Structure formats: structure tokens, C-alpha cells
Amino acid sequence: MREFDYRRATDVAGAVALLGADPDTRYLGGGTNLVDLMKTGVERPARLVDIRELPLDRIEPAPDGGLRIGATVTNADLAAHPEVRRRYPALAQAVLAGASGQLRNMATVGGNLLQRTRCGYFADVTRPCNKRIPGSGCPAVEGEHHNHAILGASEHCVAVHPSDMAVPLAAFDAVVHYETADGPGELPLADFYPPVGETPHLETSLPAGALITGVVLPPAPVAARSRYRKVRERASYAFAIGSLAAALDIRDGAVHEARLALGAVASRPWRARTAEEVLTGAPAAPETYAAAAEAELAAARPLPHNGYKVTLMRNLVVAVLTELAEEAAR
């Protein structure tokens, strides 16, 4: 590991000033991803700015009736919060489905959004990777890619975003708030992760040196009946091979409103707006759910070894929407 300077920030402005626009400095939150990557040499910062003591560890009502979640709230505290469990249950379920009890106590909301892909080639500094070294190539396209992207990828990178938490955040139109030396800013989650294209190393749209201060969930009554379902290769403590955050509001036998986002299928949480359009106004029935899933997945471009994900995601959408509809009928 490269030697590094360590600073502890006590206020947001101080943290932003300490980082400046230095590309060799990183903010340190829970460290569960960053410290791991520093050990393997993927990350080689010259300075860490520890932000754990910043006053960003609260979950509070937002002025518009939504919920504001501070950037240093831990995963465990997010999942435990009564308002999250009541009003956005899929978010609590997604967080609980990720990592282990120990890691959920350490990991923070801001860091969760910024966590790096678990693509094995990205993690292995002896191999080419367009994310780590732009222009070096992507061995995953013709190599090990059974858990790689089926939507929105490019020939330059087929890695998936590993976050569970970000999937319901995408479904619920979360907005990321940040601070820079030039003042605060915000980014809807829909714009937070740019398309892969030819620049897979540009993973977020945050300005250089920006510090995420929190995530705001707008009010979303539909989210009160929501669910997160994660499919993985063992029963617990594994990354998803496919996941779904879904919310459904049925009135008079028809879908009044639906929210869908897919996880582990793209470089970002994949908001399924095409599927939502098919669902809205249609009869609340399994045939509708299948048609919606198929419409969304028509854009899928699977690789030789991950075509199973197309079937898996279709079935996941049908199963979870059917369950939500049954729950609503009870």
C-alpha cells in the first residue's frame, strides 16, 4: 500500500477544502471498499480525509415531505430507521440484503453510492481494465462475465454496479446532494451515473472534489407498498446476480402507478421506465407484468455467458409484481 497522509475533517467546508481538487486525495467514510482497494493497489491515494465525524449522520424529514438521509448514515442505521421501513420498505430491504452485519455497521450511504464494481478484472491490477487504465482494454468482454451487464454496456466496459441500496433509490427518484468549494449542488440519481460509452473510468457526474452530503427521497406514497428481491449464488452475504426494487399501486383492478429498478444488470441501477409505461393503466395481471418486463428487456444485449440474466430478470419482475398485487388485495 502506498503511504498516505491522514486528516480528520470536523465540518463540511473543511473537508471540501482539505480535499481541494487533488486527484490523489480521497474521502474516507466507512472504508469498507476503499481500504480493501488500497490493499490491492487499485486505489493509491496520497491523502485520506476522514469524514466520519461530519454532522451528516441524521435521517430527517425533508421540507417537501420526503426524507433526507445524511451521507455518513451507516447502512445499519438506514435500515433500522422507522420512517424508511414504513414509507420506503424496499430501501430497508435492499440495505439489509447487502454485505454482512459487520460491514453494514461501517459502510455509509455516500460511500455506498460511490462503491466500485466487483468485476474481477477491475480488482486485479495485473490485468487490463478500461476503468482503471483508460484504453487498456476490457478482458471481460471475451472472458469471465457471467455476472456482467446485459443493459447499457459498451465494448469498453461490461461491469455492473454492485450496490443494492442504489436500486430502490433509483426507483424512488432520489436526489444526491453534494458540496464543492464553489458551493452546494444536487444531482438526480438518474443523472448521477453517466452512460458507459467510451469513458467507463468516469463513474459519476459529481464535480471534481465534491463531497456527497446526503440523499433526499421525495415523497412517494407508492413506495409504501414496495419490495426488494435479490437473487444471488448463495443464500446470504453475496453480491446480486440480479435484483429488483418494485413498487405498485393498484386501483380498480388496474395499475395506477408502478416503480421498477433493476440491479446487477448495468453499470448503474437501471430504472425500468419502459416497463413502467407498459404497466401504467394496464390490468393488474401476470400477463401485464410479463409484457412490461419483456418491453424493458428488449434492449438487453447479453454476452455469451450471461444470457440467463434476461430470463432471470423477466421472471423476477413477474414474481415480485404478482406478490405485491396479492399483498394489495389482502
Place this chain on the structure above:
Amino acid sequence: MASSTSSVITLHINGEKFTLPVDHRTTLLDALRERLTLTGTKKGCDQGQCGACTVLLDGRRTVSCLQLAVAAEGREITTIEGVAEGDRLHPVQRAFLELDGYQCGYCTPGQICSAIGALREHAEGLPSAVTDDIRPEAGPPPLTEEEIRERMSGNLCRCGAYVAIVEAVARAAADGGRTGAATGSEEVVA
């Protein structure tokens, strides 16, 4: 801005203060084992995947291999050496002993610290990924085998002693491990 790659830090461990210079790259795990001879905490994968290095930080279970020592300054650290009250074992320790919740024992300190943290989380009402009804009104779910296995999934046992580990955690919960976990090492065992 002047930079430095090492610092003199004071760690609060098991009720004692330890002041030591550390290279910033030092993990809490390595500081405990290599600098402070607190070798009860074990190094397994060193990647946050096995749970052998689990300690309690401000009462919350944490993997010490991904925790930088310098960033742990000012926090209350409890290791396996600090969970008993003198000769009185913590209820979780006693349950692991009585039910043989181990084979080789290497993962056991991490399993015990993790179980203490998990029981406290459960007592505080935190749901898990296998909890059916996560509404706060529903209260904590019964601590079934499925719940224990899910909550303890961050601790691997290569001997495969899981059956007895689950039994030990269940017994500790029934014996008041929850109270013990909530108050650290102050639980009195009859």
C-alpha cells in the same frame, strides 16, 4: 500543506488506553495483534469477507481488517479479551463453550464478538434480510435458526461448525445474552 504518513494515536481498548505511533497504513487488526499483543482477534482473509477479525467499535460489530487504526482513535474498542468480566464469562462465551460452538477455534473470537453485536442489534429491533415484516410496529422478529444464520452470515467457519454455532447463539439469546450484549462486559453470569 505539510503531510505526514504516521501519527501518534491513543486507542481505547477494553477500558484501557494505549498510546502508540502508527504508520497510517496500519489496520486496527494489525495494531491489536502486532503492536499491542492482543492476539485474540484473528486474521483470516484480511479482506472483510470472513469475519475472523470482528471486534466491537462503540458497541457495534466491525471487521478490524478494513478499519484503519488511525481512524479508530477516540472510539471504544472491545476485543474478545474484553468481553468477559474477570473470570465471569460473557453469556455468549459460555454458550459457545457449553455447546461446542467451534472445532479448531480460529474463527471463534470473531464469531463471539459478532454474536454479541448481532444480539444487541436484534434486541434494538433491527430487522434482517429474512424478516418477513420489517414495519417498526411489528417489533423484533423471533430469533429463529433462519434469522441467526442470516445475521451471522458475515462469519465463516471453515470447520463447518455452524450447527453448534447457531445453537450457541440461540442459547445465549435465551440466557440473556441480549442484556449482556447491550451493556458490554457488565453482564453477571450466575
